[in-house]
Amino acid sequence: xSLDIDRxxxxxxxxxxxxxxxxxxGGSQVPRQVAxxxxxxxxxxxxxxxxVTAAExxxxxxxxxxxxxxADLLGCRAEGVVFARSMTQATYDMARALSRQWRxxxxxxxxxxxxxxxxxxxxxxxxxxxxxxxxxxxxPATGGLTVDDVAAVLSPRTRLVAVTAAxxxxxxxxxxxxxxxxxxxxxxxxxxxxxxxxxxxxxSTAELGADFYxxxxxxxxxxxxxxxxxxxGLLETVRPDKLLPSSDAVxxxxxxxxxxxxxxxxxxxxxxxxxxxxGPAGGSGEPGESxxxxxxxxxxxxxxxxxHEEELFGRLLDGLAALPGVTLHGAPKRRTPTALFSVAGHAxxxxxxxxxxxxxxxxxxxxxxxxxxxxxxLGDAGAVRAGLAAYTCAEDVxxxxxxxxxxxx
Numbered sequence: 306x307s308l309d310i311d312r313x314x315x316x317x318x319x320x321x322x323x324x325x326x327x328x329x330x331g332g333s334q335v336p337r338q339v340a341x342x343x344x345x346x347x348x349x350x351x352x353x354x355x356x357v358t359a360a361e362x363x364x365x366x367x368x369x370x371x372x373x374x375x376a377d378l379l380g381c382r383a384e385g386v387v388f389a390r391s392m393t394q395a396t397y398d399m400a401r402a403l404s405r406q407w408r409x410x411x412x413x414x415x416x417x418x419x420x421x422x423x424x425x426x427x428x429x430x431x432x433x434x435x436x437x438x439x440x441x442x443x444x445p446a447t448g449g450l451t452v453d454d455v456a457a458v459l460s461p462r463t464r465l466v467a468v469t470a471a472x473x474x475x476x477x478x479x480x481x482x483x484x485x486x487x488x489x490x491x492x493x494x495x496x497x498x499x500x501x502x503x504x505x506x507x508x509s510t511a512e513l514g515a516d517f518y519x520x521x522x523x524x525x526x527x528x529x530x531x532x533x534x535x536x537x538g539l540l541e542t543v544r545p546d547k548l549l550p551s552s553d554a555v556x557x558x559x560x561x562x563x564x565x566x567x568x569x570x571x572x573x574x575x576x577x578x579x580x581x582x583x584g585p586a587g588g589s590g591e592p593g594e595s596x597x598x599x600x601x602x603x604x605x606x607x608x609x610x611x612x613h614e615e616e617l618f619g620r621l622l623d624g625l626a627a628l629p630g631v632t633l634h635g636a637p638k639r640r641t642p643t644a645l646f647s648v649a650g651h652a653x654x655x656x657x658x659x660x661x662x663x664x665x666x667x668x669x670x671x672x673x674x675x676x677x678x679x680x681x682x683l684g685d686a687g688a689v690r691a692g693l694a695a696y697t698c699a700e701d702v703x704x705x706x707x708x709x710x711x712x713x714x
Contacts (some may be wrong), residue, residue, distance in 0.1 A: 308613040309584055314696050316578070325701035327667040330473050330501060330643060330692035332523050339527055342574035346567040353563070364566055371569035372556075374576035377599040378525075379499075379518060380509035381534040387559040388569060392500055392519045392531035393422040398559065399496070399517060399533065400430035402545040407464055409435030414458050414466040414493070416441040417676040418450045418477060423467045423498040423519075424676060436464065445681040448475030448635030452483040463493040470502035470513065474674040474690070475635035475681075476643030478502065485514025494539075500524055504694065505614060505641040507607040510534055527575030528568040533559070582606035582695060610695045617693055617702055618642035624706035628713040634681060634688055642693035647683075648712050656689045656712060663708045665701075667691045 314320050316336040326334055346367060354368060355361030369383075376383040389395035407413075413431045415424045417440060431438045439458040443450040455466065466488040471478045485495045497515035499508060504525040510518045516539060523529045540555040547558050580602035597605075621644055625631050630649035648656050653669035660667050671678035671687035678687045691705055 306583065306609060308582065308609040308695065310613065310696075310698050312584070313582060314698065317696055320696060323664055325665045325697075325704050326694065327665065327691040327697070327701070327705060329504065329524070329694035329697075330690060331668060331672065332529075333504060333526050333694055334696065335528075336526055336575075336578050338578050339571045339574045343528060343567045343571040346570035351566055367566050367570050367573075368564060371573045374573040374599070375532060375534065378503070378508065378576045378579065378603055379520075379534050380511060380600065381518070382537060384537040385535045385540060385556060387533040387535070387540070387556040388564055389531045389533065389560070391529075392498070392521045392533075393426075395519050395531045395533040396422055396496070396498075397426040397429075398545060398561075399543070400426040401433075402543045402559075403465065403494070404430035404434040404436070405544065407431075407434040407436045410462060411436040411464045412439050412460055412462045413437070414439045414441055414455065414463055414468075414488075416443065416450055416455065416468055416479075417680045418443045418448070418472050418475075418479070419467065419469045419674065419676070420473050420498060420500065421673045421675055422500075423469060423496070427465070427467050427496075437462075439463070441468075442680065443477070443677070446636075448472065448477045448637045448640075448677075448681065450477060450479040452480055452487055455484045456487045459487060459491050459493070461491055463488065463491050465494045465496060467496045467498070469498045470508075470515075470518075471499075471505070471641045471643075472637075472674065472677060473501040473643070473672055474677045474687070475637055475645055476501075476640035476692075477635065477637035478506075478639040478641060480639075481513045481515070489514065501641060501643070505607075506611055507604045522568075522572040522575055525575060526578055528565075528571040530565055530568045530572070532572075576603070579603055579606055583609050613695065614642040614693045614697070617697055617699060618644070620699065621691065621693070621702045621706065624702065625709060628706070628710050630713045631709060634683065642697075644691045645688045646691070646709075647688045648709060651712055653686055653688050656709070659712055660689075660705065660708045663704065665705050665708050667705060 319334045350360045352360035372383040372386040441455045494516040496517040499520040583606040634645040657669035
């Protein structure tokens, strides 16, 4: 089976405007099912979590449902899902907590390919604890990061390796399982930034070898917040800052203050939507009607999403490569459908503004992957980024290429 793109697009009210959205790497559009879940939760009666009143039980069910949904999405355990305001906040919090176990002379490895949210928290924590920060470089020509690049800076003193599962700048998908194996061989933990991978591929935290996996629901059709997944047993060994009366249980002890219950309901709805992308076994097409477990449906849906995006991405790359004056940056062997390009004689922002005037959203910049942009010689201005999503269609791709052609010509 292949993705029914008309069915998928009909679920996104924002697409009715006619805008071609290539800005998904910064935040996807939201299907009406997710927005409805948020609204229904806000209007349905909420309270602090508990078991006495109907509102308390409803709130408790929302949290439990969101954890279960994330577990089905990432192939992890629900008891190890931690919710946060953002992936950045989750990573800073975990970096502070883990660094209490580090000693002067311990080492932490980061890569120049990563988003700054998986670099700066570790640098800050290393400086505070006396640990040494080690940098793994990538190939600036291809955007590729290999296991050898990371292994070259590992040592018996390495306590943690922070690595992206997919670059939000070049789309590079490093061999995370191999990197994790090398890190584990020296006794290090592995913290994976999965923000840019999760919308484009089936994820199994166990297969990746990720001790910690952080991502953002608003990149896979959900609301704006972040989450972290880890084995509950590992979380039991970490002592974060918390209020005295707040729960000391895992995962609650990592969640500061009251959770955004309506957003958690939206996240559960987003996972249900992803699970239904492959199409129902029969019926109206509502989420949850397909046969099989939600995890099985997620895996099939993401298989179809990958195939759909790969076909369109080839069309995009071929179209851009054929234009005079257009430079495509990076050519990693394995990647998400993310194209980074420049147009000769035009600043990246000028290209983005030109496309926006044509109803094509393709932003410009370094997108917080500032170390990667600088290492690749693009500077802080970066380049123009066009990222595909499950709702991208062939007409969107053609409009982008035609829009760039007006400048390149």
